[in-house]
Amino acid sequence: MDSSRLCVHTITTKPWPIEVAMDKYAAAGIGGITVWRQALEGRNIAKVGDDLRARNLEIVSLCRGGFFPNKTPEGRAEAIEENRRAIREAAELGAPLVVLVCGAVPGHPLAESRKQIADGIAAVLPLAEELNVRLGIEPLHPMYADDRSAINTMASANAVCDELDHPLVGLAVDAYHVWWDPDLAAQIALTGEKNRLFAFHVCDWLTPTTDLLNDRGLMGEGCIDLKGMRALVEAAGFTGYHEVEIFSNRWWSADQDEFLARIQQAYAEHC
Amino acid sequence: MDSSRLCVHTITTKPWPIEVAMDKYAAAGIGGITVWRQALEGRNIAKVGDDLRARNLEIVSLCRGGFFPNKTPEGRAEAIEENRRAIREAAELGAPLVVLVCGAVPGHPLAESRKQIADGIAAVLPLAEELNVRLGIEPLHPMYADDRSAINTMASANAVCDELDHPLVGLAVDAYHVWWDPDLAAQIALTGEKNRLFAFHVCDWLTPTTDLLNDRGLMGEGCIDLKGMRALVEAAGFTGYHEVEIFSNRWWSADQDEFLARIQQAYAEHC
Numbered sequence: 001m002d003s004s005r006l007c008v009h010t011i012t013t014k015p016w017p018i019e020v021a022m023d024k025y026a027a028a029g030i031g032g033i034t035v036w037r038q039a040l041e042g043r044n045i046a047k048v049g050d051d052l053r054a055r056n057l058e059i060v061s062l063c064r065g066g067f068f069p070n071k072t073p074e075g076r077a078e079a080i081e082e083n084r085r086a087i088r089e090a091a092e093l094g095a096p097l098v099v100l101v102c103g104a105v106p107g108h109p110l111a112e113s114r115k116q117i118a119d120g121i122a123a124v125l126p127l128a129e130e131l132n133v134r135l136g137i138e139p140l141h142p143m144y145a146d147d148r149s150a151i152n153t154m155a156s157a158n159a160v161c162d163e164l165d166h167p168l169v170g171l172a173v174d175a176y177h178v179w180w181d182p183d184l185a186a187q188i189a190l191t192g193e194k195n196r197l198f199a200f201h202v203c204d205w206l207t208p209t210t211d212l213l214n215d216r217g218l219m220g221e222g223c224i225d226l227k228g229m230r231a232l233v234e235a236a237g238f239t240g241y242h243e244v245e246i247f248s249n250r251w252w253s254a255d256q257d258e259f260l261a262r263i264q265q266a267y268a269e270h271c
Numbered sequence: 272m273d274s275s276r277l278c279v280h281t282i283t284t285k286p287w288p289i290e291v292a293m294d295k296y297a298a299a300g301i302g303g304i305t306v307w308r309q310a311l312e313g314r315n316i317a318k319v320g321d322d323l324r325a326r327n328l329e330i331v332s333l334c335r336g337g338f339f340p341n342k343t344p345e346g347r348a349e350a351i352e353e354n355r356r357a358i359r360e361a362a363e364l365g366a367p368l369v370v371l372v373c374g375a376v377p378g379h380p381l382a383e384s385r386k387q388i389a390d391g392i393a394a395v396l397p398l399a400e401e402l403n404v405r406l407g408i409e410p411l412h413p414m415y416a417d418d419r420s421a422i423n424t425m426a427s428a429n430a431v432c433d434e435l436d437h438p439l440v441g442l443a444v445d446a447y448h449v450w451w452d453p454d455l456a457a458q459i460a461l462t463g464e465k466n467r468l469f470a471f472h473v474c475d476w477l478t479p480t481t482d483l484l485n486d487r488g489l490m491g492e493g494c495i496d497l498k499g500m501r502a503l504v505e506a507a508g509f510t511g512y513h514e515v516e517i518f519s520n521r522w523w524s525a526d527q528d529e530f531l532a533r534i535q536q537a538y539a540e541h542c
Contacts (some may be wrong), residue, residue, distance in 0.1 A: 025372045048307045105477045107494045110451065137488045143414045145451035145492045146478045156453045180381065205415045207377045209483055270411035 001268045006243035007032030007060045008263065009062035013256050018048060024260055026055035032241040034059045035093060037064065037086065049094040060097070060241050061136065061172070061199055062090040067103035068120030069113035069150060076116060079103070083124045091131040097198055098128075099136045099172045100189075104150040107270055113150035118160050121169060124219045128168050136198040137161065138170035140224065141180075152177055161196055170196030173233065176203050176216060179224045185232055187249040192236025200233050202226050202271055203246045218262060220270035230271055242271050272539045276330045278303030278512035279534065280472075281310040284527050289319060295531055297326035301510040304328045306364060306374055308335065308357065320365040325342060331362040331368070331512050332407065332443070332470055338374035339391030340384035340421060347387060350374070354395045362402040367398075368469055370407045370443045377420040384421035389431050407443035407469040408432065412451075414483055416468050425449055425458035432467055439465030444504065445516065447474050447487055450495045463507025471504050473497050473542055474517045485518045489533060491541035501542055513542055 008030055010021050018039040018200050025033055033052060042047060052059055065086040070076045083098075090098045102117040104110070121135060128135055137157040140149035151157050157171050178184055191197045204222030209215050219226055230242065244263050251259050279301055281292050289310040296304055304323060311319060323330055336357040341347045350422065354369075361369045373388040375381070392406060399406055408428040411420035422428050428442050442462050449455055462468045475493030480486050490497055515534055522530050 037460070094445065110453070116454070141414070142412060142451040143480070143483075146476055152451055153453065159453075180413040180423050182385070182424065182430075205417055209414070212414075212480055225380065228457070 001264050002256055003029045003264050003267065004265065005241055006030050006267050007034055007058070007243040008260070009034045009036060009063060009243060009245040011036045011063070012244055012246045012263070013260060014252050015256050018043070022052055022055055022057060024257070026057055028260055030264070030265060031058055031199050032060040032243070034061045034243055034245070035059065035095065037062065037089065040093070045089055045092040049092065053094065056243070059093060059095045061099050062086060062093060062095040062097070062244060063099045064101050064151070065098045065135070066100035067225055069103045069105050069108055069116040070104055071108060073119055076120065080120055081122045083105065084118065084127050087124060087127050087131055087133050090133045095133070097134040097136050099138050099199065101138055101140060102149045102151045104145060104147055106146050106219040110150045112134050114156070114160070117150060121160070122164055123162070125166055125168065134168045134170065136199045138172040138174055139177055141177040153181055153183070154191065155183060158187065158190060158194070161194065167195070169200040170201035172201065173197065174201035175224050175226055176201070176205060179205060179229065188232045188236050192233070192238065197233060197236055197238045199243060200238060200240060201243045203244065211249065214249045216246045216248050217265040218246060218251065219244070226271045233240065242267065274300045274535050274538065275302040276512055277301050277342065277535065278305055278329070278514040279531070280305045280307060280334060280516040281516060282307045282334070283517045283534070284531060285523050286516050286527050289314070293328060293373060295528070297328055299531055299535060301535070303331040303514070303517070305332045305334055305514055306330065306366065308333065308360065308398070309359065316360055316363040320363065324365065327384050328367045328460055329512070329515060330364060332358060332370050333364060333366040334370045334404070335437055336369045337371035337373050338418070340374045340376050340379055340387040342376055342379060351391055351394045351421055354391065358398050358402055358404050361404045366404070368405040370409050370470065372409055372411060373420045373422045375416060375418055375466070375498050377417050378411065381416065381421045385431070388421060388432050392431070393435060396435070396437060396439065405439045405441065405469055407441055408446055409443040410448055412448040415524055424426070424454070425450055425462065426454060429458065429461060429465070438466070441469040443472065444468065444471035445472035446495050446497060446500050447472070447476060450476060450500065459503045460505050463509065466510045468504060468507055470514060471496055471509060471511060472514045472516045474515065482520065485520045487517045487519050489522065490515070490537040491516060497542045502505070513538065
């Protein structure tokens, strides 16, 4: 099994601290790692970056910035500061990309949240330029529109990118969030044309889904046509990693060594 | 409180048999009722229609037809027959509209399901014409794309309508399913222009949502801007009923008299 283009998110194997995860991923021949910020808590970030590179793990991205909308100007200013911290952490770690879960506030008008997201990204762009860190807007499934992201389609993410019109601003496309979109093929093609397809995340949609947040499936357990979607992103010029990002109470409670082996097998069979 | 344009779906007060529901709705001064097919089981449908009209309840629609996609030709043929039965029941009841939850089959390619939906509707249109029953495609929230409907946006429903191009085929717009859509205002306007905005359903989106199917909120309990959406449908020429369709384990386990009073109050305040 060739896992050289496989990237695993540290959150996927949440029970493992990053020191364990990096050894396990490297020993399995996995090519890339996306680091979640909570995995860096209390660590020397630059040293973690060195440790990852010493194991030949390519650092694909840092997850996650975003959460820009807020009902108060103070809240929005703090969100911008928090995103600047994320960009600095990415630079320190050696991650070329910060993934943005753009944010939403329950009951806040979506149009206003969308504007605050664009404003927030614009505010952190100078630092992103200075440190040469890309920002990947991740459209989230519409079931998260009220509390996690007001950007719920690729078209909506592309609209923000069009507005900001900056080579460091693009999309992180997660199959879980966008597989249902009737406009998917056209939007992936457009994203490629604009040179802003920065990341590609995979997992699977389970039927039934018993928890809106933590019931994602391993690739092949659900309905998403991941090979079809990979063909679309590759036709759009994407040559990056296939990132496995699974939030699953079920898999987190399983033996993580076995889970990692299952990830590699599922990646080989279904992606 | 003026409930003359309020319509309640029998499923909303599921614990009540339709004989109870019709008396309760009428006594409360509610103007309309949408009848779910299971509420008619074992009844003389024409007599139920008479009983509803005798109580001055306008029969707004019959719920529901649809579920056209199937992996086998036999399954698709049976779905078409089932929809013909629904159309005949609507005519017998005196309902001018059958709402379509168009269907999806886990793992079935969405593009294929969408084609089977259009084909299925086309197949039942002659009977709908004969009995003068309208068919309302209800776009369902993308979280139902794998198992309940492959039509998940108003644009997708409008595309099917464009393809079929028939005055009896339009949309049933449910706020719960489409509130998040960045294209909502434009799609509602377009639907109105095409004279195919057949129905308007309301309830609310809860955060957190603990169950994908049966955790809808009463209007005002969640985040949906129902007054804003009502303004959009009315600007698009809609003059029909505001239909309360709530699937909620929580509300179904409450006292239904109290629930109905809360519905009327919530309708007056939030719609």
